[in-house]
Amino acid sequence: xxxxAITGSRRYWIWVSFLLVVIAIGFNSWMRxxxxxxxxxxxxxRDVTWGLHVGQLTFFVGVAxxxxxxxxxxxxxxxxxxxxxxxxxxxxxxxxxxISMLSVFAIMGQPTRIWNVLLYPTPHSIIFWxxxxxxxxxxxxxxxxxxxxxxxxxGTPPPAWIKPFIILAIIWAPLIHMVTAFIFAxxxxxEHWMTSLQAAHFLATAFAAGPSLxxxxxxxxxxxxxxxxxxxxxxxxxxxxxxxxxxxxxFIGLEFFTAFYSRIPGHMHSLQxxxxxxxxxTELVPLMWTSSILAAAAxxxxxxxxxxxxxxxxxxxxxxVFFSIWIDKGFCFVVSGFIPNHFERIxxxxxxxxxxxxxxxxxxxxxxxxxxxxxxxxxxxxxSVQGEH
Amino acid sequence: MSMRRRDFLKLAGFTALAGIGGSVLTGGNGKGxxxxxxxxxxxxxxxxxxxxxVIDMSRLKSESDVKKITDACHRIHNVPYFDNPKNEIKWxxxxxxxxxxxxxxxxxxxxxxxxxxxxxxxxxCENPSCVRVxxxxxxFKRADGVVVHDPHRCIGCKYCMAACPYGAIxxxxxxxxxxxxxxxxxxxxxxxxxxxxxxxxxxxVERLAKGLKPACAEASNGxxxxxxxxxxxxxxxxxxxxxxxxxxxxxxxxxxxxYYII
Numbered sequence: 001x002x003x004x005a006i007t008g009s010r011r012y013w014i015w016v017s018f019l020l021v022v023i024a025i026g027f028n029s030w031m032r033x034x035x036x037x038x039x040x041x042x043x044x045x046r047d048v049t050w051g052l053h054v055g056q057l058t059f060f061v062g063v064a065x066x067x068x069x070x071x072x073x074x075x076x077x078x079x080x081x082x083x084x085x086x087x088x089x090x091x092x093x094x095x096x097x098x099i100s101m102l103s104v105f106a107i108m109g110q111p112t113r114i115w116n117v118l119l120y121p122t123p124h125s126i127i128f129w130x131x132x133x134x135x136x137x138x139x140x141x142x143x144x145x146x147x148x149x150x151x152x153x154x155g156t157p158p159p160a161w162i163k164p165f166i167i168l169a170i171i172w173a174p175l176i177h178m179v180t181a182f183i184f185a186x187x188x189x190x191e192h193w194m195t196s197l198q199a200a201h202f203l204a205t206a207f208a209a210g211p212s213l214x215x216x217x218x219x220x221x222x223x224x225x226x227x228x229x230x231x232x233x234x235x236x237x238x239x240x241x242x243x244x245x246x247x248x249x250x251f252i253g254l255e256f257f258t259a260f261y262s263r264i265p266g267h268m269h270s271l272q273x274x275x276x277x278x279x280x281x282t283e284l285v286p287l288m289w290t291s292s293i294l295a296a297a298a299x300x301x302x303x304x305x306x307x308x309x310x311x312x313x314x315x316x317x318x319x320x321v322f323f324s325i326w327i328d329k330g331f332c333f334v335v336s337g338f339i340p341n342h343f344e345r346i347x348x349x350x351x352x353x354x355x356x357x358x359x360x361x362x363x364x365x366x367x368x369x370x371x372x373x374x375x376x377x378x379x380x381x382x383x384s385v386q387g388e389h
Numbered sequence: 390m391s392m393r394r395r396d397f398l399k400l401a402g403f404t405a406l407a408g409i410g411g412s413v414l415t416g417g418n419g420k421g422x423x424x425x426x427x428x429x430x431x432x433x434x435x436x437x438x439x440x441x442x443v444i445d446m447s448r449l450k451s452e453s454d455v456k457k458i459t460d461a462c463h464r465i466h467n468v469p470y471f472d473n474p475k476n477e478i479k480w481x482x483x484x485x486x487x488x489x490x491x492x493x494x495x496x497x498x499x500x501x502x503x504x505x506x507x508x509x510x511x512x513x514c515e516n517p518s519c520v521r522v523x524x525x526x527x528x529f530k531r532a533d534g535v536v537v538h539d540p541h542r543c544i545g546c547k548y549c550m551a552a553c554p555y556g557a558i559x560x561x562x563x564x565x566x567x568x569x570x571x572x573x574x575x576x577x578x579x580x581x582x583x584x585x586x587x588x589x590x591x592x593x594v595e596r597l598a599k600g601l602k603p604a605c606a607e608a609s610n611g612x613x614x615x616x617x618x619x620x621x622x623x624x625x626x627x628x629x630x631x632x633x634x635x636x637x638x639x640x641x642x643x644x645x646x647x648y649y650i651i
Binding site: 034037038039040042044045046047049050104107108109110111113114116117119120122124125126127128131183184187188189190337338341342343344345347 | 471473474475476477478484487488489491509518521522523524525526527542543544545546547548550551552553554555556559560561562563564583584585586638641642643
């Protein structure tokens with residue numbers, strides 16, 4: 001099936017070449033960061049030690065986990081409308097996990113020592129578990145997606161042995177995001193992160209952002225190929241996204257209540273920093289309000305049937321959900337956990353240009369893998385469409 | 390009685406209390422310590438020691454006292470100096486009361502008190518969260534309770550820095566060997582570090598091995614008292630038993646081992 005990825009239109013090759021250039025720039029920027037030091041090449045500091053890259057990890061693990069929102073209805077609940085889109089969910093999970101793993105790899109000060117994590121397995125460290133669950137999830141999705149698609153190409157039902165793997169992947173999906181939440185939610189003295197709501201909140205944002213991305217990808221696939229994932233499937237995704245988005249907004253409200261009714265400074269500080277600014281520091285305020293407005297607008301567009309069914313407003317709403325959650329969880333959430341620091345001093349953080357390049361490189365790898373996998377799916381599906389006629 | 394108390398504590402999961410309760414219960418002799426170790430697994434170090442530090446603020450008189458102490462530490466440990474506070478590496482430094490003890494500040498604090506320089510450093514906690522989160526066991530607790538790190542194993546993930554509630558850990562964002570002060574002087578008796586690894590106070594384990602006090606305590610003219618808090622006959626044991634001391638953020642359960650006499 002891989003041969004489908006090396007034949008393509010001019011447009012396809014321009015896109016692939018563009019991604020390769022982005023990856024090369026990202027790799028070069030990362031090498032600069034490793035050798036010249038993050039003191040020179042990033043906006044990080046002694047106080048804000050994690051920034052854009054850890055945000056990317058957090059966000060894209062969510063996107064990866066959200067594949068369960070199409071695989072579970074299709075494989076477990078027998079929801080036939082997702083027949084065409086299930087594979088797209090699985091094949092979106094693969095690049096999303098890759099972006100996550102590359103992003104966390106990019107923060108390592110000594111990347112060549114990464115194998116120490118396996119050489120000295122440490123069950124009491126959440127990062128150790130994160131490495132395990134992400135790798136297993138990556139492998140599971142490749143196996144499941146590839147096998148199901150291979151069977152489809154031959155026109156046979158998927159082999160029986162794949163079923164346990166599919167079920168395991170469905171159980172595994174929320175696990176990867178819970179473990180990611182546990183990286184943050186168990187640290188003494190980081191009140192903004194340390195809430196038992198964290199894992200649930202992560203899952204809510206994941207199930208809003210992931211299906212939204214899948215809606216956008218479905219609309220693109222429909223435009224550039226003869227394969228149509230189906231309007232009903234897209235509408236169901238929109239319903240899932242709006243429910244999850246509603247839960248996300250609700251959870252933000254809960255955080256505000258706990259912090260501001262208790263008036264415990266540690267719980268209020270990060271929220272104040274994010275939404276109104278703290279001691280004159282308002283660096284992230286515009287971003288957070290952008291995120292809030294996008295979320296509110298998207299919620300209305302997706303909740304009202306007329307705008308949900310109109311594909312133009314649907315696409316706008318899906319983009320709004322994606323960016324709203326990207327800003328919140330993929331950036332501000334991580335940074336604000338460090339502000340103020342343990343001495344109640346504020347050190348602001350803004351990513352340096354080099355960090356954006358590194359992040360772009362990670363996205364580039366993700367989109368390249370996504371393009372290749374979707375290209376294969378499309379070519380299999382197009383040939384079966386031809387077969388039917 | 391001691392059995393019942395022990396069982397109760399185990400059940401209740403009051404492990405933090407148990408470390409203290411156990412040793413109070415059985416006294417400070419060798420046999421007693423074993424007993425205490427059983428009462429609270431992991432809370433008393435395998436050696437029975439609990440190395441700790443008392444900082445007596447009344448004995449810190451001037452700026453030069455303070456500078457002498459930080460310099461002593463940073464010089465013998467080849468701690469690089471960078472101008473930009475964002476890139477700072479520091480093992481021991483001072484903060485004013487409201488920054489060292491943010492939960493304790495109030496607007497009626499005596500004037501002279503507000504500007505007092507409080508030394509802050511790694512607390513060598515009984516329950517160190519940095520050790521708990523480290524994915525490579527680079528951060529670890531020695532048998533005598535000192536929390537140390539292996540800069541050759543560190544992958545530079547900075548998880549320990551996110552986990553430490555005392556802001557005690559520094560990360561080499563720049564190549565420390567390029568720092569100007571290390572161009573001028575390097576202590577050949579102590580390794581320099583590489584870029585991209587964390588570092589912090591080690592209670593001078595290299596000096597403890599030779600039977601010496603930590604460098605800060607030695608340079609402090611009696612303001613910093615170091616020793617085994619579990620030994621009631623030691624200087625620090627007597628001090629802790631006779632004077633009121635406070636610790637930074639004790640409510641987090643890390644059980645920090647740096648005490649302050651205000």
